[in-house]
Amino acid sequence: MATAKKLPSGSWRCLVYSHTERIFDTKSGTWKDKRIYESFTSDDPSRRGKADAERQAAEFQQDRDTNVSRKRQKTETFC
Numbered sequence: 001m002a003t004a005k006k007l008p009s010g011s012w013r014c015l016v017y018s019h020t021e022r023i024f025d026t027k028s029g030t031w032k033d034k035r036i037y038e039s040f041t042s043d044d045p046s047r048r049g050k051a052d053a054e055r056q057a058a059e060f061q062q063d064r065d066t067n068v069s070r071k072r073q074k075t076e077t078f079c
């Protein structure tokens with residue numbers, strides 16, 4: 001589970017892994033994987049704000065995991 005971190009502004013931010021994108025690096029001429037994260041913030045500086053940001057992140061992660069497993073099931077039935 002993702003943990004929220006306090007920003008200098010007093011807000012809380014929680015980063016959750018979303019997916020990976022393949023990027024072509026022109027300097028080295030190779031393909032690289034770039035990890036993409038979703039960010040969830042709460043303006044409330046109290047512990048309630050931290051819990052809110054973590055709750056939003058957990059909901060996103062649960063929805064993402066559910067969608068990934070559904071896609072996996074669909075591809076397995078077609079193979």
